[in-house]
Each structure stands twice: as C-alpha cells, then as structure tokens.
Amino acid sequence: MNLAKQSRASEPVEGHAQNSPMVRLRPPWLIYFGDVEDVGHAKTGLGLIQWRREFCAGQMRASGCHVDGGIPDMGIGEAVAAGVNSLVIGVAPAGGSIPPTWVSDLVRAARAGIDIVSGMHARLSDFPEIVAAARESGARLIDVRTPPRNIPVGSGERRSGKRLLTVGTDCAVGKKYTALAVEKEMRARGWNADFRATGQTGIMIAGQGVAIDSVIADFISGAAEMLSPAAAPDHWDVIEGQGSLSHPSFAGVSLGLLHGAQPDALVLCHDPSRKFLLGMEGSGSFPILPLAQSIEQCLGLARRVNVNARFVGVSVNTSRVSPEERSRLYEEIARETGLPVADPIREGVKAIVDRIAAEFR
Amino acid sequence: MNLAKQSRASEPVEGHAQNSPMVRLRPPWLIYFGDVEDVGHAKTGLGLIQWRREFCAGQMRASGCHVDGGIPDMGIGEAVAAGVNSLVIGVAPAGGSIPPTWVSDLVRAARAGIDIVSGMHARLSDFPEIVAAARESGARLIDVRTPPRNIPVGSGERRSGKRLLTVGTDCAVGKKYTALAVEKEMRARGWNADFRATGQTGIMIAGQGVAIDSVIADFISGAAEMLSPAAAPDHWDVIEGQGSLSHPSFAGVSLGLLHGAQPDALVLCHDPSRKFLLGMEGSGSFPILPLAQSIEQCLGLARRVNVNARFVGVSVNTSRVSPEERSRLYEEIARETGLPVADPIREGVKAIVDRIAAEFR
Numbered sequence: 001m002n003l004a005k006q007s008r009a010s011e012p013v014e015g016h017a018q019n020s021p022m023v024r025l026r027p028p029w030l031i032y033f034g035d036v037e038d039v040g041h042a043k044t045g046l047g048l049i050q051w052r053r054e055f056c057a058g059q060m061r062a063s064g065c066h067v068d069g070g071i072p073d074m075g076i077g078e079a080v081a082a083g084v085n086s087l088v089i090g091v092a093p094a095g096g097s098i099p100p101t102w103v104s105d106l107v108r109a110a111r112a113g114i115d116i117v118s119g120m121h122a123r124l125s126d127f128p129e130i131v132a133a134a135r136e137s138g139a140r141l142i143d144v145r146t147p148p149r150n151i152p153v154g155s156g157e158r159r160s161g162k163r164l165l166t167v168g169t170d171c172a173v174g175k176k177y178t179a180l181a182v183e184k185e186m187r188a189r190g191w192n193a194d195f196r197a198t199g200q201t202g203i204m205i206a207g208q209g210v211a212i213d214s215v216i217a218d219f220i221s222g223a224a225e226m227l228s229p230a231a232a233p234d235h236w237d238v239i240e241g242q243g244s245l246s247h248p249s250f251a252g253v254s255l256g257l258l259h260g261a262q263p264d265a266l267v268l269c270h271d272p273s274r275k276f277l278l279g280m281e282g283s284g285s286f287p288i289l290p291l292a293q294s295i296e297q298c299l300g301l302a303r304r305v306n307v308n309a310r311f312v313g314v315s316v317n318t319s320r321v322s323p324e325e326r327s328r329l330y331e332e333i334a335r336e337t338g339l340p341v342a343d344p345i346r347e348g349v350k351a352i353v354d355r356i357a358a359e360f361r
Numbered sequence: 362m363n364l365a366k367q368s369r370a371s372e373p374v375e376g377h378a379q380n381s382p383m384v385r386l387r388p389p390w391l392i393y394f395g396d397v398e399d400v401g402h403a404k405t406g407l408g409l410i411q412w413r414r415e416f417c418a419g420q421m422r423a424s425g426c427h428v429d430g431g432i433p434d435m436g437i438g439e440a441v442a443a444g445v446n447s448l449v450i451g452v453a454p455a456g457g458s459i460p461p462t463w464v465s466d467l468v469r470a471a472r473a474g475i476d477i478v479s480g481m482h483a484r485l486s487d488f489p490e491i492v493a494a495a496r497e498s499g500a501r502l503i504d505v506r507t508p509p510r511n512i513p514v515g516s517g518e519r520r521s522g523k524r525l526l527t528v529g530t531d532c533a534v535g536k537k538y539t540a541l542a543v544e545k546e547m548r549a550r551g552w553n554a555d556f557r558a559t560g561q562t563g564i565m566i567a568g569q570g571v572a573i574d575s576v577i578a579d580f581i582s583g584a585a586e587m588l589s590p591a592a593a594p595d596h597w598d599v600i601e602g603q604g605s606l607s608h609p610s611f612a613g614v615s616l617g618l619l620h621g622a623q624p625d626a627l628v629l630c631h632d633p634s635r636k637f638l639l640g641m642e643g644s645g646s647f648p649i650l651p652l653a654q655s656i657e658q659c660l661g662l663a664r665r666v667n668v669n670a671r672f673v674g675v676s677v678n679t680s681r682v683s684p685e686e687r688s689r690l691y692e693e694i695a696r697e698t699g700l701p702v703a704d705p706i707r708e709g710v711k712a713i714v715d716r717i718a719a720e721f722r
Contacts, residue, residue, distance in 0.1 A: 156609030156647060213579040220578050220613040245616075248517030248666050252581040252617025259609045286517060286665075300658060304647075305609050 022148050022226070025117055025207040026085035027055035030074060030109070034102050035064040036091045042067040044119060044201045045090015051180050051205045057082045059090075060105070076108045086115040086142075088204055097122045106130050113137040119144045119200030144203045147215045147223065154221030154260050156305055161231030162360060165263035166241040166315070167298055169288050170277050171250065173269040174344065175241040176202050178315040181344035182267065183238045185353045193236040196227050198257065202240045212242055213253050220253060224260025234361075239263070245297055246289050247277055255301060262305045265312045265356055268295060268337075272329055273320040292336050311339055312359065313352030318343045383509050383587070386478055386568040387446035388416035391435060391470070395463050396425040397452045403428040405480060405562045406451015412541050412566045418443045420451075421466070437469045447476040447503075449565055458483045467491050474498040480505045480561030505564045508576045508584065515582030515621050517666055522592030523721060526624035527602040527676070528659055530649050531638050532611065534630040535705065536602040537563050539676040542705035543628065544599045546714045554597040557588050559618065563601045573603055574614050581614060585621025595722075600624070606659055607650050608638055616662060623666045626673045626717055628710075629656060629698075633690055634681040653697050672700055673720065674713030679704045 029052075031045040039046070049056050049069040058074035061067070069090075074082065087109040093099065098106075098120060106116050106124075110133035118124050124141040125131055134141050164182060166175040179195055179202075186193035195202070197209030215223045228237040239261050243250030268291060277286040289297070295311050302309035314333050318326050330341045340351035390413075392406040400407070410417050410430040419435035422428070430451075435443065448470040454460065459467075459481060467477050467485075471494035479485050485502040486492055495502050525543060527536040540556055540563075547554035556563070558570030576584045589598040600622050604611030629652060638647040650658070656672050663670035675694050679687050691702045701712035 154610040156641065157644065158646070213577075215578050216574075217576050217578050217581050217614045217617065218574040218611065221610055245662075246665055248620045249515040249582055250579065251620055251662075251665075252613040252615075253578045254613075255606075255616045256578065256613025259612050280517065283518065285519070297661060300661075301606075301612075304607055304612075 022208050022210060023142060023144050023203055025088070025142065025204065026115055027207065028057040028082070028084050029055050030079045030084045030087045030114070031056055031059045031069060031071070031090040032087050032102075032105070033059055033061045033065050033067050033069070034089075034091055034099070034105070035062040036093070037064065037066045039067055041093055042091050044092055044204060045069060045088070047201055048088060048090060048205055052207070055207065057084050060087070062101070062105070076105070076112055076114070079109070079114065080112050084114055086117050088117040089120065092120060098124075098127065103127055103129060107133045110134040110139045110141070111137055113139050115140040115142060117142045117144060117204065119204060121145070144200045144209075145211045145214050147210055151210075151215060151219040151226060152222040153219060154225050154256070156221075156259070158306070159225070159228075159230040159262065160233055161228075161235045161237065162233075162265070163228055163237045163239060163261055163263045164265040164267065164312070164356070165239045165258065165261045166267045166269055167254070167258070168241060168244045168269040169246070169291070169294050170244050170271065170274060171247060172278055173271045173274075174315055174317050175269045178267055178269050178344050178349065179238045179240045180205065181349045182353060185349050186236055186238070189353065189357075191236060192232065192234055193238055196237050196239040198224075198227065198240045198242050212257055213250070217252065220256025221260035224257045228261060241269070244277075245301070246286075246294065248286065258298070258302055259305050263302060263309055264306060264360065266298060266302065266309060267313045267315050267352060268298075268311060268339075269315045271317045273317075290336070291333060295337060310359070311337070312355045313340045313342060313349070315349065315352070316341060316343050318346060383569050383571060384503060384505050384564055386449070386503065386565065387476055388568065389418040389443070389445050389447075390416050391440045391445045391448045391475070392417055392420045392430060392432070392451040393448050393463075393466070394420055394422045394426050394428050394430070395450075395452055395460070395466070396423040397454070398425065398427045400428055402454055403452050405453055405565060406430060406449070408562055409449060409451060409565055413568070416568070418445050421448070423462070423466075437466070437473055437475070440470070440475065441473050445475055447478050449478040450481065453481060459485075459488065464488055464490060468494045471495040471500045471502070472498055474500050476501040476503060478503045478505065478565065480565060482506065505561045505570075506572045506575050508571055512571075512576060512580040512587060513583040514580060515586050515617070517582075517620070519667070520586070520589075520591040520623065521594055522589075522596045522598065523594075523626070524589055524598045524600060524622055524624045525626040525628065525673070525717070526600045526619065526622045527628045527630055528615070528619070529602060529605045529630040530607070530652070530655050531605050531632065531635060532608060533639055534632045534635075535676055535678050536630045539628055539630050539705050539710065540599045540601045541566065542710045543714060546710050547597055547599070550714065550718075552597060553593065553595055554599055557598050557600040559585075559588065559601045559603050573618055574611070578613065581617025582621035585618045589622060602630070605638075606662070607647075607655065609647065619659070619663055620666050624663060624670055625667060625721065627659060627663065627670060628674045628676050628713060629659075629672060629700075630676045632678045634678075651697070652694060656698060671720070672698070673716045674701045674703060674710070676710065676713070677702060677704050679707060
C-alpha cells in the first residue's frame with residue numbers, strides 16, 4: 001500500500017512523449033481493417049464508425065478484407081491529403097498480435113506523420129521499423145492498453161459533478177455499449193455529458209481514457225478518479241464499467257473502479273441467457289447472482305464513497321430472447337428491482353435516462 | 362479484462378534472470394542498516410531479525426548508525442567468509458530512495474557475488490555501478506516491489522489445502538504481524554503452515570512472495586492464487602492481507618487478494634484507537650466500520666469463492682489501551698463478533714489458533 005500517496009510511474013508510453021497523463025487520440029482518423037475476413041474481429045473499427053462517425057475520415061482495407069464500414073476507402077496518400085492525424089487499428093485478430101503484412105502499411109503511415117493507435121496486446125514499440133518511422137516524422141505510437149504515467153493513489157475525496165457507472169452481473173454484458181447509449185441519449189436531450197472510457201475499444205471511441213485493467217493495482221481507484229475529475233454540478237461523466245464484483249478473476253478491478261468513480265447513478269448490465277459466468281459454465285461454481293443481490297452488494301460498497309449512490313436502471317441484452325418472452329422478462333426484472341429495464345440495442349435507454357431526470361434534475 | 366486468460370508479462374525482474382515466477386531470496390542474509398539514525402526507519406531489518414533470526418548471519422552498519430539488531434557486525438569481506446548469499450537492505454529512508462553513501466557498499470557486495478535485495482521504490486537497476494558489478498559476478502539484483510513475470514489471470518478454481526487470510530478495518534493495523542504470529546503458533550503446535558507474503562517487508566521475511574499491490578490490476582487474484590497454490594489437505598497457507606475492503610484507495614487490491622486467496626479462515630485486524638481511516642481523519646468521510654459490518658461485508662464477498670469461509674478471530678492492537686480498559690474492550694469485541702480476541706504482541710494468538718483447531722481439525 002502506498003500510504004505516502006506518492007505518484008508512481010506506470011510503464012511509459014512509448015514513442016513521442018505525451019504531455020497529458022491520459023491517452024488522447026487526434027482526429028480525424030483512418031480506420032485500418034487490413035485483410036480481416038471476419039466481422040467479429042473488426043468490432044473495434046466498426047464500433048468507432050458507429051459511435052464516432054464524425055471523427056472517421058475513411059477506412060483502409062487490403063485485398064482479402066471482407067469487412068466494410070461503409071465509409072470512404074483511402075490509401076495513406078489520400079489519408080494525408082484528407083488531413084488524417086491518426087491511423088487506428090480497427091481489427092483484433094486472435095492472439096492480439098500484429099501480422100507482418102500490416103507492418104509496411106503502418107510504417108508508411110508513421111513516416112507520413114500519422115499517429116498509429118493500437119489496442120492490441122502486441123506493442124507497436126516492439127516493431128523497430130515502425131518506431132524508426134515514427135521517430136523520423138514525430139508521429140506518436142499509442143498503445144491504448146498502456147496506462148498513463150503518474151496516476152495518483154485514490155483519495156476518496158468527493159468531487160463536484162455527477163457520475164454514472166455501468167456495472168455488470170458478468171464480463172461482456174454490454175457495459176461499454178450501455179454507457180455510450182446513455183451518453184448519446186443525454187446529449188440528445190441537451191445535457192452536458194461525456195462518456196469516460198476504461199477499456200481499449202472505449203478509449204478509441206472516446207479518443208481518450210485509461211485502460212483500467214492495465215494499471216498497477218495500487219492505483220486503480222486513483223485512475224478512476226483521474227478519469228472523471230471534478231466538473232460542473234450539472235455535468236455527467238458516463239463511465240464504462242469493467243468486470244463484475246462477483247467475478248473471481250476481475251472483481252478487484254471492478255471495486256477499485258467503483259470506489260474511484262464515486263457514482264451517483266448506477267446501471268446494472270445483464271445477459272439473461274447466462275446462468276453461469278462466461279467461460280466458467282463447466283465448473284458450475286459461479287452462477288450469475290440474482291439481480292437484487294448484485295444490486296445490494298454493489299450499493300453496500302458504493303455507499304462507502306457516495307452515500308447517495310443508487311441504481312437507475314437495468315440494461316439487458318435480449319438478442320437471445322424471443323419477442324413473446326421479452327415483455328415477461330422486463331416485467332419480472334422491473335418487479336425484482338423496481339427499476340426501468342431497457343435493451344440499448346433494441347429500444348435505446350430513454351427509460352433509464354427518464355429515471356435519471358426524475359431523480360437528479 | 363483479459364478473458365482469454367493469457368499470461369501477460371509484468372515488468373521484468375532486473376539483473377540475473379530468475380527461473381521461478383516468484384521472488385526468492387537466498388539465505389544466509391547480511392542485514393544492511395547503512396547510516397540509519399532512527400529505529401522507525403529500520404523496521405524492515407529489525408523485523409527480519411525478529412522473525413527470521415536463523416537466516417540472519419549478521420548486520421552491516423556504517424558510522425553514524427544508531428540502530429542495533431543485536432546480531433554480529435560484519436563488513437563485506439567477513440560476510441563472504443561467513444557464506445552470506447544476500448545483502449538485504451533493512452532500512453527505508455523517507456522518500457524510498459537509495460542514498461549515494463550506500464552505493465559503494467552495495468557495489469562491493471554485488472562484486473563479491475552477493476545478491477542485493479531492496480524493498481524500496483528506487484530500483485537497484487537504476488544504478489549503473491551496481492548493475493555492472495552484479496553482471497560481472499552473477500549476483501542478482503532483487504527489487505521485491507517488482508512483481509514476477511507471467512502471473513496468470515485468476516481462475517477461481519478451488520484448490521486443496523487450507524488458507525487463512527488476515528484482513529483489516531484499515532491499512533497498517535497489524536495484518537502482516539498477525540499472519541506471522543499465526544504461522545509461528547501453528548508451527549509451534551507441529552502444524553504444516555507457511556506464511557505467504559504480499560508486501561515488501563513480508564517478502565523479505567518469508568524469503569519469497571509477491572508484492573500484490575504492484576501487480577497489473579487484471580492479475581491481482583491470479584497473483585494471490587499463484588502465491589498459495591494447491592497443497593496437502595492439512596497444510597495451512599497463512600496469507601498476509603493488504604489494505605481494507607472499506608478503504609477507498611486500496612479496496613480493489615484487498616478484494617482481488619480475497620478472491621484469489623479463497624480463505625477458509627479469516628482474522629480481522631483492528632486498531633481500536635482509530636475512529637477514521639489512517640490519514641483521512643481530517644475529512645471525517647471515512648469512519649472505521651463497526652467490526653460486525655466489516656465481517657459481514659467480507660464474508661459476503663469471500664463466500665463467492667469459498668462457501669465455507671468464516672472468521673476465526675479478531676487481532677487487536679492495544680498499545681494505546683490502558684490495562685483496565687483492555688479486558689472491557691476484549692469482552693465488547695467478543696460480544697459483538699462471537700470471536701476470540703487477541704493482541705498478538707501482548708499475548709500471542711493462541712486463542713485464535715485454538716478456535717482454528719476446534720473448527721478445522
């Protein structure tokens with residue numbers, strides 16, 4: 001424990017030095033799909049185009065690419081002419097490595113002064129050709145999984161402004177999507193709201209953020225505090241959750257994020273088709289907790305840092321639920337939790353933001 | 362979240378490569394006190410002598426040193442003759458840096474093939490003279506705050522053997538001391554027990570361990586699982602706790618450690634003189650939770666990974682409690698919690714280990 005509250009450097013961001021402690025991407029972006037064949041592996045790039053179309057100047061696809069984001073195709077030369085500032089790798093091949101076939105494209109972009117942005121496990125700085133090209137032009141190599149330097153230890157001090165955090169009954173239940181949908185709905189109503197990213201895809205979509213699961217353990221809550229600093233009283237930070245308090249692999253990350261976020265409002269994200277934690281069906285040891293129990297556990301911990309923390313909705317993924325089942329499911333969840341229920345992909349999160357409006361404005 | 366359960370390298374241990382993923386120190390040790398004036402800054406070295414006298418060949422003190430561990434004084438030459446394998450820096454000066462006056466001693470030891478062990482923030486590898494000397498002789502430079510490579514993501518799978526974890530109502534309430542006292546009492550009874558260290562001083566005392574607060578956030582519970590692997594059914598791992606579930610700076614570390622440790626038995630450590638979390642008295646925002654509430658919260662989370670988790674005692678620091686007050690305090694805590702109460706410094710932890718014997722053997 002670092003009781004002295006000293007800052008401690010985490011691993012440095014490679015390439016050109018950054019002044020800000022947080023990752024920040026410079027738009028406009030060129031979305032790089034390489035030769036990806038499978039839409040499932042292109043979720044990052046397609047998510048960027050879905051949520052931040054205004055920052056996407058074009059896409060770059062090699063022969064053999066079977067994915068189309070529906071935006072203009074460009075080579076490096078055209079991208080330079082279009083004023084592109086960042087090439088964002090929009091593909092995550094299995095294994096998280098950078099295939100040799102991409103390297104020459106990345107070298108050409110870096111040499112042209114375009115920042116290269118990657119969310120993969122492999123580090124851009126492990127490719128000497130890319131490093132040399134970036135050094136020559138001053139382009140930045142941004143590995144968004146690499147946390148910023150100088151994250152403080154969390155202080156627990158109350159900050160001005162409002163915060164919403166999405167939490168989950170499991171990993172991969174729509175916490176990022178729900179947060180983005182809430183931000184969009186709040187902005188549509190003219191509210192002052194910002195999505196705050198805690199994972200690599202979210203960081204690319206937001207153009208900034210901290211990969212909270214990559215931070216040194218002593219600094220998780222400090223990173224969350226840094227990510228959602230004091231703001232105007234009517235401003236909402238809409239913070240992307242990570243993991244689950246009931247997940248034995250990642251609960252520490254979830255609790256540090258909860259404490260650092262100090263949420264006023266919480267949305268519980270849930271996939272009703274899951275009976276056990278993802279990837280742990282075999283052992284049968286880790287059933288998904290009942291929603292009311294998840295909520296109670298989370299509030300017990302959240303109120304340590306914000307006595308007014310409360311849930312404002314349940315976000316469900318109903319992609320595997322039949323239309324007849326759906327209304328029964330919504331009623332059941334509403335009865336169990338007393339909260340509005342919404343599938344952000346199907347009908348959006350109006351019901352949840354209505355509840356926030358009623359409780360906070 | 363690293364759902365693919367890939368190992369990910371944390372920062373490498375500098376100096377000579379280690380085969381084991383865990384830090385392991387080679388006895389016998391020379392405890393280095395340098396020119397420390399203040400006993401408070403020499404706690405690490407004095408703790409090593411207290412808990413692991415059998416590993417301590419001698420102490421090395423410069424002129425101006427006002428601390429005496431009561432073991433033979435040695436220079437580097439005498440240490441070599443005595444078969445010393447590791448020089449352990451037993452001092453933590455304010456700021457955690459290595460003063461220039463020590464460097465020549467460390468260089469001479471490293472040149473003589475003696476491993477150098479440091480628990481300070483400053484890295485031994487940042488001193489080129491020390492690195493060069495170690496490289497020449499094959500000595501290892503061990504920064505115990507640097508976590509091992511290849512920590513796995515926590516699996517949550519049940520392991521054989523028994524585990525005890527000390528938890529706290531705050532930081533710095535005797536979690537390490539209590540765990541060491543429990544190990545000592547268990548061994549005195551002929552039980553098969555090992556202290557498992559999670560902080561730098563504990564690692565030095567145990568000769569191995571993982572600085573759990575220095576691990577990448579995604580791997581906290583995995584590090585705890587690695588630290589207390591499957592063992593014989595009657596073996597006890599006595600695991601040093603970190604932080605507190607109710608501490609807004611460090612609760613994520615505490616929860617990841619709790620989940621990875623899968624404790625059968627828990628001991629709550631408490632300083633009754635504290636009304637607020639250490640260092641947070643000013644704000645008044647973070648009162649120490651009532652013991653029954655701390656216990657209930659911890660069990661709710663612990664039972665996710667071990668349905669039989671239970672508390673077996675309360676360890677109190679009564680150094681600021683008068684003799685008349687003490688028996689009243691013990692009665693009050695026993696009534697509130699239904700658990701045996703002991704001050705490990707004053708009367709040892711026999712009462713707690715009696716309870717473990719009654720419940721588990």
